[in-house]
Every structure is written in structure tokens, then in C-alpha cells.
Amino acid sequence: MSEPEAGIWQAGWYRFAKALPSPNFGERPTGAHVDLIVLHSISLPPGRYGGDEVQRLFTNRLDWDADPYFQQIRGTEVSSHFYVRRDGELWQFVSCDARAWHAGASAWRGRANCNDDSIGIELEGLEGERFEDAQYETLASLCPAIAKRYAIAFIAGHEHIAPGRKIDPGPGFFWPRLQQRTGWPVSRFPEGTVPG
Ligand SMILES: [Zn+2]
Numbered sequence: 001m002s003e004p005e006a007g008i009w010q011a012g013w014y015r016f017a018k019a020l021p022s023p024n025f026g027e028r029p030t031g032a033h034v035d036l037i038v039l040h041s042i043s044l045p046p047g048r049y050g051g052d053e054v055q056r057l058f059t060n061r062l063d064w065d066a067d068p069y070f071q072q073i074r075g076t077e078v079s080s081h082f083y084v085r086r087d088g089e090l091w092q093f094v095s096c097d098a099r100a101w102h103a104g105a106s107a108w109r110g111r112a113n114c115n116d117d118s119i120g121i122e123l124e125g126l127e128g129e130r131f132e133d134a135q136y137e138t139l140a141s142l143c144p145a146i147a148k149r150y151a152i153a154f155i156a157g158h159e160h161i162a163p164g165r166k167i168d169p170g171p172g173f174f175w176p177r178l179q180q181r182t183g184w185p186v187s188r189f190p191e192g193t194v195p196g
Pocket residue numbers: 039040041102158166168
């Protein structure tokens with residue numbers, strides 16, 4: 001690892017994120033080749049922004065009785081490596097060297113169980129709604145930083161790796177904007193999300 005990379009990563013933790021360690025993670029399988037970033041959207045309850053419910057969910061501290069919607073997810077133990085607030089603020093819950101629990105049943109680039117070898121980024125938002133400029137800004141710095149440490153060859157939405165089951169981040173996420181900001185090749189993105 002070169003000096004600049006050593007400076008921004010420490011054991012899989014990104015220096016420019018607020019670290020809030022989650023107990024919801026495991027070891028990656030031996031020999032796992034981390035080459036995929038998975039984008040998600042989340043808000044709790046759906047469509048309400050600015051609270052700390054997502055941080056609580058990912059650290060098993062959500063009060064399941066605080067909102068009727070939470071009954072649907074009661075007892076869920078999930079996590080993501082990263083979470084990008086509407087104002088661009090970045091949080092990290094799991095070391096990128098470890099396996100976070102964000103994808104569930106999934107497959108991409110011919111491999112199943114994407115949690116094994118992907119990095120999950122949750123965007124505070126709702127499927128179908130737009131995302132904020134500040135969130136794209138954060139992604140524009142975070143994604144290349146991840147790609148400096150891990151050999152990222154693919155980026156996809158939860159909707160792409162679990163079609164029919166998941167719809168996030170949804171049509172409100174503008175993939176061409178991320179492609180332009182990262183300068184990543186079109187082939188790295190799901191077919192049809194960015195102009196060829
Ligand atoms: Zn998702």
C-alpha cells in the first residue's frame with residue numbers, strides 16, 4: 001500500500017467517515033476478491049430524513065415500538081459499510097475488510113452472495129425520489145478511495161443484484177452523474193444505467 005492510501009485507510013476503516021462500529025458483521029470467506037460496490041437507499045421510517053434511526057438499526061439499538069413501520073423489520077440484524085446522509089455526511093459501521101450484512105440473497109457478475117465480496121453504501125433516501133447533490137459529492141470521493149484499496153471492477157444497485165426482491169436505490173438515482181464524477185468506464189456499471 002502506498003503512503004496516501006495508508007493515510008486514508010486503517011484496517012478497512014475510512015479516515016473521513018464517522019465510525020460507529022456495528023456488531024452485525026462477519027469474516028469474509030478466505031480468498032474473497034472484493035471487486036463490487038453495492039448502492040442502496042434507506043430511511044426510517046421510509047421517507048423521513050434527519051433522525052438517527054438508521055444508525056440505531058445498524059447497531060441493534062432501534063426502538064421497535066417507536067414507529068408502526070418498525071414492526072415490519074422488528075428484530076432485523078443488518079448493517080452496511082457506509083451510510084451517506086442527505087447533507088453528504090458519511091458514516092461507517094463495518095470495516096471494509098469484513099463482511100457487512102446489506103445485500104441478502106443476491107448475485108452479480110456470475111457470483112452469488114454478494115455480501116461475501118462487496119462493499120455496501122447506503123444513501124439516505126427513498127426509492128423513486130431524487131438524491132441530494134451533497135450525496136453525489138460524497139460518493140465522488142468515497143468510491144475512488146475505495147477503489148484505491150480494493151480492486152473495484154463493478155458497481156451496482158441493490159435492485160440489480162437482487163432483481164424482483166429489491167428496488168433500491170431506484171430510478172431517482174442518476175447513475176450517469178456518478179459515472180461522470182468518477183470517470184469510471186461504462187463497463188463497470190450495470191447495463192443500461194449509463195450511456196455507452
Ligand atoms: Zn438495499
